[in-house]
Amino acid sequence: MFITFEGPEGGGKSTQIQMLAERLRRQGYGVVMTREPGGTAIGDQIRDVLHDTANTAMSPTAELLLYSASRAQHVAEVIRPALAAGQVVLCDRFADSSMAYQGYGRGLDRAMLAALTAIATGGLTPDLTLLLDLDVERGLARRAERGEEMNRLDLEAVGFHQRVRAGYHALAAAEPVRWISLDADRPVAAVAADVWRVVAERLIA
Template sequence: MARKRNRGFFITLEGPEGSGKSTQIPALAAWLRAQGLEVVQTREPGGTRIGEEIRALLHNPANIEMAPLTEILLYSASRAQHVAEVIRPALEAGQIVLCDRYCDSTYAYQGYGRGLALPVLREITQFATGGLTPNLTCYLDIKPELGLRRRQESAEEMNRLDRETLAFHRRVYAGYLALLAEEPERWVTVDAAQSIEQVQLDLRAILSNSLDLGSLREKVL
């Protein structure tokens, strides 16, 4: 039987294209559930019916004329619905939320990548989320050249952001490093150039420590 925690715990996975977040999260969620924890696995943009419809607009390669301001407002609309409908209720119920991307993607992609003003992005994000911040952010670190090569070699269709220039993705990568330096107490870095199996083991070790799973198992026993 799944055990509720007294307080929820909000974990996000961040990283450039091709870092493997979408591969790692399902395995990580399954492992946490095997530890007896209640886990909500979700993603951005998306996570709700409304959010998934917005995701389709954002990722559609045909929407090449989309203005940067339109892009950020669509991401924020999806996020506002996501927080209200999924994330905040799960945390209030004492569950663990495991999310593929969150606000930091906005700062890296629309801030550093697109060149939009970070103070404005932070204000919009604050309004959309009510100030909800992750307890822990796992950053899957991979150089843009390798990450994009992985995306091109995968079976998945390249979305609108995947098709951006290498220069854009290098700016995003630099942005992530800057964000990590701003809040080192929240971020933990994993080398995503390793094998899928090793990345998963590294993530499990990080979460085991952050969630104090050893102590939890002792209480269960």
């Protein structure tokens, strides 16, 4: 099963992935945790370029192509082999992030973006996508409170992040079976309980 976690900044995706992985392993499942951009040695090099705050001159199209290059390597090297081996793959962001950030956030043509994503992923789509949703300003404040380093996209104007969040809502509404939206502005344990409930229902089914 291929499960992705999406959402605005500060939603606690990495924490929830770690908690879910631990619970799945206790249940006897083989689990692979990974992330985008990155997930491979090549992808991590691309991640550094994408997140570097010095790269303010990067065009939206160049940004999209770099994300897609990282994704193509990630799918080929990590995700498909893990799924073929019968493991559960938990991924912190995947192709929907590009649609939200570069499509809705940057305003790139979404049909072009979908075609490029199909090439990068070979048509692979998640079985389940969990949208950890919260107010944009609340999420950014959370990150600041935790003292996390802010990358190039984090530092975009609030309006950009609001467009991204609206994009996530549109994507979730278009595929209500694959997407499950959860309120991330709650205690970690409460969100984790909902995550487990949703995942357990899909695994049993």
